[in-house]
Amino acid sequence: MRVHFKTSYEQDIRFFEDRWTLFLYASLVILAFVLPYIIDDFYLGEMTNVLIWAVAGLGLMLLTGHTGQASLGHAAFLAMGCYAYHILVKYGVTFIIAFPLAGIITGVVGMFIAIPALRLRGIYLAIATMAMSILVDDIIVLTAPWSGGVSGMFSDPLNLYWIQIDRWGTPVAFYYVVLVVVILVTLGYANILRSPTGRSFVAVRDSEVSAQAMGVDIAKTKMLSFALSCGITGLAGALMGMFSGVFNNETFSVVISVQLLMMIVIGGLGSIHGAFFGAIVIGFLPQFLSISKGWVGDVIGGSAVAIPGLEFGVFGMILIAFILFEPAGIYGRWFKIRTWLELFPFYRKGMFKRQKSFLKTERLQ
Amino acid sequence: MDFFQLLVSGIANGCVYGLIALGFVMIYKATEAVNFAQGDFMMLGAFVMIGFGNSGYWGLPFGVAIVLTLVVMGALGYLIDRLLLRRVAGESQTAIIILTIALGFVMRFIAGIIWGHSPQSLENPLAGQELRLAGITLGMEDVAVILVTVALTVGLFFFFGRTKLGLAMQAASQNQLAAYYMGIPVKRVQGFIWALSGVVAGIAGILFATKGSVDPTTGLIGIKAFAAAVIGGFGSLPGALLGGLVIGIIEPFASRYMPAGYSQIAPYALLLIVLVFRPSGLFSQLRNKKV
Numbered sequence: 332m333r334v335h336f337k338t339s340y341e342q343d344i345r346f347f348e349d350r351w352t353l354f355l356y357a358s359l360v361i362l363a364f365v366l367p368y369i370i371d372d373f374y375l376g377e378m379t380n381v382l383i384w385a386v387a388g389l390g391l392m393l394l395t396g397h398t399g400q401a402s403l404g405h406a407a408f409l410a411m412g413c414y415a416y417h418i419l420v421k422y423g424v425t426f427i428i429a430f431p432l433a434g435i436i437t438g439v440v441g442m443f444i445a446i447p448a449l450r451l452r453g454i455y456l457a458i459a460t461m462a463m464s465i466l467v468d469d470i471i472v473l474t475a476p477w478s479g480g481v482s483g484m485f486s487d488p489l490n491l492y493w494i495q496i497d498r499w500g501t502p503v504a505f506y507y508v509v510l511v512v513v514i515l516v517t518l519g520y521a522n523i524l525r526s527p528t529g530r531s532f533v534a535v536r537d538s539e540v541s542a543q544a545m546g547v548d549i550a551k552t553k554m555l556s557f558a559l560s561c562g563i564t565g566l567a568g569a570l571m572g573m574f575s576g577v578f579n580n581e582t583f584s585v586v587i588s589v590q591l592l593m594m595i596v597i598g599g600l601g602s603i604h605g606a607f608f609g610a611i612v613i614g615f616l617p618q619f620l621s622i623s624k625g626w627v628g629d630v631i632g633g634s635a636v637a638i639p640g641l642e643f644g645v646f647g648m649i650l651i652a653f654i655l656f657e658p659a660g661i662y663g664r665w666f667k668i669r670t671w672l673e674l675f676p677f678y679r680k681g682m683f684k685r686q687k688s689f690l691k692t693e694r695l696q
Numbered sequence: 697m698d699f700f701q702l703l704v705s706g707i708a709n710g711c712v713y714g715l716i717a718l719g720f721v722m723i724y725k726a727t728e729a730v731n732f733a734q735g736d737f738m739m740l741g742a743f744v745m746i747g748f749g750n751s752g753y754w755g756l757p758f759g760v761a762i763v764l765t766l767v768v769m770g771a772l773g774y775l776i777d778r779l780l781l782r783r784v785a786g787e788s789q790t791a792i793i794i795l796t797i798a799l800g801f802v803m804r805f806i807a808g809i810i811w812g813h814s815p816q817s818l819e820n821p822l823a824g825q826e827l828r829l830a831g832i833t834l835g836m837e838d839v840a841v842i843l844v845t846v847a848l849t850v851g852l853f854f855f856f857g858r859t860k861l862g863l864a865m866q867a868a869s870q871n872q873l874a875a876y877y878m879g880i881p882v883k884r885v886q887g888f889i890w891a892l893s894g895v896v897a898g899i900a901g902i903l904f905a906t907k908g909s910v911d912p913t914t915g916l917i918g919i920k921a922f923a924a925a926v927i928g929g930f931g932s933l934p935g936a937l938l939g940g941l942v943i944g945i946i947e948p949f950a951s952r953y954m955p956a957g958y959s960q961i962a963p964y965a966l967l968l969i970v971l972v973f974r975p976s977g978l979f980s981q982l983r984n985k986k987v
Contacts, residue, residue, distance in 0.1 A: 401790040447972040453789045454730045454930070458922050459971045462964040465919065469961045585919075589797055596794050640813075640912070644805025650798035654791055655783050 344525040363510055367503045375502055381614035382509045383570045386516055388595050388606030390564030393520065395592065396601040397529065398556040399536030401453070403588050404460030405564050407467040410583035412437040412565025413572035414471070414478050417486060426489045430512075434566040441561025445554045464585040471580035483579030486572050498574050509570055516563055520603055523559065532556050536601075593650050599660025608661040612649075617642055700832045702948045708838035708907065710944020711845035715900035716921035717928065717936035718849065719893045724930050725856065726865035726889035729781065729792045733800035734897060735918015740803050741769045741894075741901025742818070742910040743811045750819050758821055766898045773894020777887045785872075785886075800915060808912040815909035822906060837906045844903060848896065849937045856933065865889055923967035942966070 337343050347353040367375055391405050416433035424432070444463070451459055472480045488497035489508070496504040523529045531552045534542035543549055572578050590613065598609025620642055657664050671678045719734040731737070747753045749761035756764065776799065784791055825836035856862035868875040868882045875882050904910065924943045928935025943963045950962035 395790065399790075401793060403793075451971060454793065455926070455971060457790075457793055458926055459968060461919065462923065462967045462971075466961060466964050466968075469957065473957050593794060593798065596790075600790075640805045640808045643801045647798040647801030647805065651780065651795060651802070654787075654795045654798070655780065658784075658787065658791055 346521060346525075360514065364507075367506060372502050375506055376498070377614060377618065379498070379502070379506045379509050380574060381610045382506075382513045383567055383574055384594065384613050385607045385610035386509075386513055386570065387564055387567035387591055388598065388610050389516055389520055389603065390560050390562075390567055391591050392595050392600070392603070392606045393523075393532070393563065394556055394560035396595055396605065397524070397536060398532045398553065398560075400448075400553065400556070401457045401592070402460045402560075403457045403585070403592060404462075404464035405560075405591050406583040406585060406587035407460075407464045408437050408441060408561045408564040409568035409571060409587065409591075410467050410471065411440060411561075412568030413578060413583070414484070415565065416569035417484055417572055418477055420487060420489075426491055430566065430569055433569045434562040437565025437568070438558045438562030441565075442554050442558035444561075445557035448557070449550050449553055461585060461588065464588045468580050468584065479579065481579055483577055483582075484572075486576050486578075489573060498576060505573070509574075512566060512570065516566065517603060520563075524603075528552075528555065590646075593646065595660075597650060597653050597660055599662030602660075602662045604665075605660050605662040608665075612661070616646065620645060702952060703945065704832065704834055704838060706945035706948045707941060708835075708841045708944070709947065710924075710941035711841045711937075712900060712904050712907070712940070713917070713921045713924045713943050714937040714940025715845055715848070715896060715903065716918055717925040717940050718852065718933060719896045719900070720921065720925045721928075721930060721933055721936040722852065722856075722889060722893050722896065724869075724925075725933075726869050727781070727886050728869045730789070730796070730930075731893070732793055732796040732918070733803060733915075734893070735921060736800040736803040736807075736915030737769070737773075737894065737897035738900045738904060738918070739910060739912065739915035740772070740807055741765060741898035742905040742914065743807050743816075743901070743912075744768050744898070745902045745905055746816055746818050746910065747811065750816070762902060765902060766895050769894040769898030769901075770891040771894070773897070774887050774891040776894075777890035781890065782883065782886070800918075804912045804915060811912075813912055815911040817909040818902070818905035820906045837903075841903045841907065844899065845937065848899065849933055852896075853933045861885070861888070920963055923963050926967055927970050 335342075335348060347356065366378065370378070387405070387409060390408070391402060394400050394402055394405075412433045415436045416429055419429040419432060420426070448456055448459060471478045474480070478484065486497075488495045488500065490496075491508075494504060495501070496508060498505045523532075531542065531547045534545060534547050535549060535552050535556075539549055542552075568583070575582065594609035594613045595605055596609070597612050598607065599605030624641075653660060659666070667683055670682070716734050716738050719737065720731055723729055723731045723734075745761060745765040748756050748764050749758055754761075780795060780799070781792070784795060820837075822836040822840055827834040827836055827839055856866065864875070864880045865885050865888075867878065868880055868885050872882055901910075904914070920943055921940065924939035925936050926939070927942055928937070928939030943966070946962050946966060947959075951959040954962065
């Protein structure tokens with residue numbers, strides 16, 4: 332078991348607890364970089380998809396997991412980032428400028444949307460963001476001259492000066508582009524979390540009233556959280572557009588919003604790891620289902636029947652199981668297992684037991 | 697007369713939204729949880745009714761089918777509380793929101809397996825009958841929807857405000873622990889409210905199925921019912937009905953008088969406007985939260 336005796340604040344906010352952790356993450360990054368030489372193009376495509384979802388998950392995680400504002404409308408920001416990037420590219424802006432710009436545009440729009448949303452909390456915020464997500468479909472149709480509306484838009488290969496990268500032609504290069512974005516976003520995210528800003532996010536999540544008492548400006552903090560969250564989501568949206576190659580008004584439906592929220596819950600709310608774990612579940616569930624469907628078909632002897640809506644049915648059941656048995660998600664479970672191993676044989680049963688809480692109304696008469 | 701025709705069809709649609717919104721509001725009033733699966737609950741109610749009543753399935757007499765449907769839906773509501781919601785009591789609202797959304801997915805999936813994905817409608821004695829009144833033609837289904845909804849809202853309003861059980865429910869939502877101390881069987885009360893909301897969803901489903909066809913994605917109109925509940929102010933039963941009527945009436949008029957493309961935006965735009973300018977709805981119960 333490793334014991335950290337912290338002697339200074341510097342030590343407390345270090346990126347990595349010790350050399351061993353640094354070594355683990357470094358080897359993970361190296362593994363990610365050599366991955367194209369290990370797996371074939373199909374699985375590399377799937378992996379790229381997972382990484383893109385992880386970026387989107389990080390975006391929502393900042394808002395929901397760390398600031399405690401449930402959003403059912405993040406597909407709207409995915410769409411915004413995607414369209415912003417592709418429209419910029421259409422007007423001849425190069426990738427290096429257009430990509431960050433798409434994130435910034437989405438972030439600024441998100442900040443303005445946050446102003447009315449500041450007055451809402453809990454379910455009201457969830458419903459308002461959901462309504463926004465539904466409206467995006469119609470807004471894209473109405474702005475057809477720029478967005479292509481129902482007929483959609485095609486994603487041009489991205490131009491990186493000396494090389495043309497597109498998802499089908501050069502999957503390996505596209506994977507590296509996504510990987511670099513993922514690493515940068517993750518580093519930035521981790522950096523925010525150890526700064527006063529990140530701590531004020533968490534303070535707002537845990538108790539708005541206490542945060543206010545400690546001198547945190549709630550409105551400013553929430554707006555900043557919205558802006559950063561939407562910005563990251565916008566980047567993910569741009570990548571998603573490049574990945575799918577073609578997209579229209581129905582690509583970023585409200586279902587995607589819901590899926591995104593569910594993803595970070597399955598992964599584990601309030602942790603960077605959670606976004607990645609959740610993305611792995613989301614990314615590989617369809618593959619897993621189609622493989623197991625074939626397997627079930629073999630066992631029963633009939634043909635593999637296609638059951639419409641199976642994916643969402645299974646997804647819903649997994650989610651219910653998580654909320655009931657492991658509300659902290661995959662990362663929470665992993666954390667418990669790790670603690671058990673580290674403390675062996677001194678792990679006690681009640682270690683992570685949460686205090687029973689009782690419901691109190693938000694409506695006061 | 698065109699105007700009245702639109703108005704009546706809007707009111708009838710609005711009543712269905714209002715009924716679903718009633719389901720949300722009831723559960724919110726009594727348990728402070730929001731059931732995002734209420735629309736799918738209604739869809740399930742409609743399918744259960746079709747399963748009992750249509751000649752293609754069991755073909756039971758209409759009245760018997762209604763009673764059986766309400767019993768099944770009530771039992772389902774109770775089971776959902778007993779097996780799922782009771783375990784997450786006291787968790788954050790995000791957890792409950794996600795739990796009920798996931799429940800909606802599962803319901804849609806199950807309904808798709810049992811009754812298939814093609815639209816079906818209910819065989820009912822009211823079909824095709826009309827009521828002519830001062831030059832306006834009303835479908836009997838619309839009249840039935842309006843009457844049942846108004847009766848149900850009035851009944852529930854008095855139930856919550858006047859009866860001992862109704863007051864116990866409100867107390868349980870405001871402070872669970874204090875309600876326990878005052879001798880209210882909080883768990884049983886919450887089980888009862890979920891059963892009741894199952895019954896309301898069943899009624900909404902039956903009425904919806906008499907008016908039009910149902911398929912597993914029908915539950916998505918629950919989103920419009922959300923708009924209704926928010927406009928009325930979550931936590932107010934007459935508000936829910938009123939909100940439903942507002943949404944229901946706006947829809948046909950928007951599609952008639954507004955340019956294409958803008959009309960389907962109208963309900964959601966209204967929802968956002970209400971949330972921005974009067975975040976707690978028209979009949980507000982929300983006050984500032986204390987520590």
